[in-house]
Amino acid sequence: xxxxxxxxxxxxxxxxxxxxxxxxxxxxxxxxxxxxxxxxxxxxxxxxxxxxxxxxxxxxxxxxxxxxxxxxxxxxxxxxxxxxxxxxxxxxxxxxxxxxxxxxxxxxxxxxxxxxxxxxxxxxxxxxxxxxxxxxxxxxxxxxxxxxxxxxxxxxxxxxxxxxxxxxxxxxxxxxxxxxxxxxxxxxxxxxxxxxxxxxxxxxxxxxxxxxxxxxxxxxxxxxxxxxxxxxxxxxxxxxxxxxxxxxxxxxxxxxxxxxx
Numbered sequence: 001x002x003x004x005x006x007x008x009x010x011x012x013x014x015x016x017x018x019x020x021x022x023x024x025x026x027x028x029x030x031x032x033x034x035x036x037x038x039x040x041x042x043x044x045x046x047x048x049x050x051x052x053x054x055x056x057x058x059x060x061x062x063x064x065x066x067x068x069x070x071x072x073x074x075x076x077x078x079x080x081x082x083x084x085x086x087x088x089x090x091x092x093x094x095x096x097x098x099x100x101x102x103x104x105x106x107x108x109x110x111x112x113x114x115x116x117x118x119x120x121x122x123x124x125x126x127x128x129x130x131x132x133x134x135x136x137x138x139x140x141x142x143x144x145x146x147x148x149x150x151x152x153x154x155x156x157x158x159x160x161x162x163x164x165x166x167x168x169x170x171x172x173x174x175x176x177x178x179x180x181x182x183x184x185x186x187x188x189x190x191x192x193x194x195x196x197x198x199x200x201x202x203x204x205x206x207x208x209x210x211x212x213x214x215x216x217x218x219x220x221x222x223x224x225x226x227x228x229x230x231x232x233x234x235x236x237x238x239x240x241x242x243x244x245x246x247x248x249x250x251x252x253x254x255x256x257x258x259x260x261x
Contacts, residue, residue, distance in 0.1 A: 003105050003224070008103070008248070010186045010224075014181065017160040018033060018042055019032060025045065026061060027049055027052075027058065028045065028047045029046055030045045030066075031043070031044055036150075036156075039153040040075045041075075043066070043071055044076065045061060045065060045075065047076065053078075058076055058087070062075070062253075072255030076251045076252075077248060078250075081246055081249065084249025088251075094253075095253070097251070097252040099230070099249070099250045100228075101248050101250065102244055103224055103226055103244070103246055104227060105223065106223040112236070114208075116209050119167065119210035120166070122167045124155060124165050130167075131177075131191075132151060133195065134193045137196070161182065161188075161190075164182075168207060175194065175198040175203065176195065176206070177193055177207055178207035179211075180211040186224070187218070187220040189208055189211045189215075189223065192225075205236070209240060
């Protein structure tokens with residue numbers, strides 16, 4: 001199995017462990033969690049076999065399956081990057097949001113050093129206030145219900161992933177963090193975030209490299225992360241020693257905004 005296939009399988013196995021319902025459909029499986037309907041990444045149609053797929057066929061399946069589940073959103077993941085690139089113009093024409101994510105594997109020390117001695121391993125509960133602050137700045141975090149669902153779902157996923165948590169504290173308060181997910185052989189660095197007032201100080205570099213150090217010390221032979229292919233952090237990760245493996249595509253139709261009362 002290639003490293004890209006391993007990384008994809010790792011992420012999808014974790015998503016399935018976090019699900020309470022998996023529904024086969026023509027091109028793959030819908031993975032749903034009824035407890036967290038507002039967490040789009042836990043309620044998604046995954047295309048496992050892209051042969052013969054069309055935008056219209058996928059949209060119809062999303063309407064059927066998400067509609068039956070009572071979801072307001074529609075979300076489709078295409079794990080084959082060439083199929084995703086083929087489908088992307090059609091989704092964009094229909095007004096769906098289209099995103100491309102890059103899998104990157106650690107290859108060894110990069111050009112940007114970091115001071116990992118300032119990073120401490122911490123309990124998940126200590127990081128919840130920082131996670132909440134970061135989440136509330138997102139444009140989709142438009143209600144307490146959404147924020148709390150995302151936080152609770154993240155905690156559930158972290159438990160399923162045997163997560164360890166790393167942070168830099170300033171004046172006793174965590175201001176930068178990263179999680180490390182593991183299955184004993186493959187490890188994923190996830191949920192890297194820094195308090196806005198502390199950015200630009202190399203703290204994200206430090207927490208990522210500490211997570212990598214711990215993964216390698218634990219005998220993992222693949223350490224990867226996933227970056228937005230259209231955003232700048234992938235350039236930072238490249239300087240830290242991560243190299244591209246491949247991409248996946250996500251297509252999203254957000255819930256319609258509520259009209260005037």
